[in-house]
Amino acid sequence: MNLQNATALVTGGASGLGEATVRQFHALGANVIIVDLNQDRGNALVDELGTSAYYCLTNVANEGDVQRAIDLAVSQFGALHIAVNCAGIAEARKTLGKVGGEYGPHSLDAFRKTIEVNLIGTFNVIRLAAFAMEKNTPNADGERGVIINTASVAAYDGQIGQAAYSASKGGIVGMTLPIARDLAKSGIRVMTIAPGLFETPLLAALPEEARLSLGQQVPFPSRLGRPAEYGLLAKAIVENPMLNGEVIRLDGAIRMGPK
Template identity: 65%
Template sequence: MEMKETVAIVTGGASGLGEATVRRIVAAGGKAAIFDMNEERGQALAEELGNDRVLFLKTDVANSGEVDVNVANVKETFGKINAAINCAGIATPGKVLSKRGPLDLSQFEQVIRVNLTGTFNVIRLAAAAMQDNEPNEEGERGVIVNTASVAAYEGQIGQAAYSASKGGVVGLTLPIARELASSGIRVMTIAPGLVETPLFAGLPEAARESLASMVPFPPRLGRPEEYAKLVESIFTNPMLNGEVIRLDGAIRMQPK
């Protein structure tokens, strides 16, 4: 699939990895629907890139009804959906046991709800919209790209909820790819390392340099545009299916 042929749902598309992906899709001639809770940023990005190519829909990705309605809205507006990129996520830290006592269960549940349940919710509803597409010459009807994290493999202290949620995304990849193969829908996951997103923007420069020095090569934080480039590579290579790709500069996270 070429990006110029893409009509994509991008969750978390108002900032960070999702924003970079939306920009790359539009620059290549495709169209994107931003599913995000940040109405101000989402609307501004849609206006900047052109409302004929970008649709913003305020969406709680873990809300079944909201996603169902908004998927239908995208299909009605752009005529089809043949890609979904799941970037929406939260990273609320918290130790299982701290001086305040055990971690509040609701905090764990909220991270799982957004990162894992939200990803699955969008996968299932986007795939339902894709299955009616006319297949291309490879028999392909759609591509789904999820976002995990190196924390799925090397979770640090205080990341139990985040690591569990991203490990779940990794675990979804192969079985769903196998299931959707008969419909011509590919499923891939990217596991980024340390990327220069709004999460890092508020850190002091010394802290940012310390994090960057942990990356073997290149010795810096990743850039959202590099994630978007990998999304494009996945789109254009039909043999990429059912796999998780680390995008991390060879980093292996330490306990803390």
């Protein structure tokens, strides 16, 4: 699919991997809908990009919110062709451990929220975006749309304290192929990217020494991934019609240890 004049909805699009994807797609001539809970960053990015960019305050786990974002894409640009799921939260908590000075089991509410945002939120966007994409006129390859999800290497190499996060990302990995098969008849491709250690707002809060140490764990290149490199892979997925139903690790060959 050609990004020129296509319309892309990017969740978590106001920062990190999502922002890099928004910038990459917009620079190549795509219309972009920035979906995020951070209004200040979302509006600032729209002001910077100018034309062909809109921001929509959206909770990805809320059906009405996501539908409004999709409706915005269709009303402003005529159709939705691409959806990229980058919205997510991280939960670091042991199954048994201390929280607030008291020893006890993992909070069920914290586990449920991580699943709700990362996994259910991703599926919510997929199902509603696919319904809109199915109405598109297919291109020469029969494509009507492309959906890209974001998992994590934690889906495979979950570390201590990552039970909730790994479960949510593992769910995204697990549903990639069946959803791609479900949507094949509609001409909609579904792919997932599983990033390793990247320079995201979460890691930006760490001291420089800690970030350098994390980067040195990556075999090659021995540094943290750059969000623009995620954007480059998202671009390649959109443009290559044979990429479908697969998860691509974007991690510099790292395999995470227990901690």
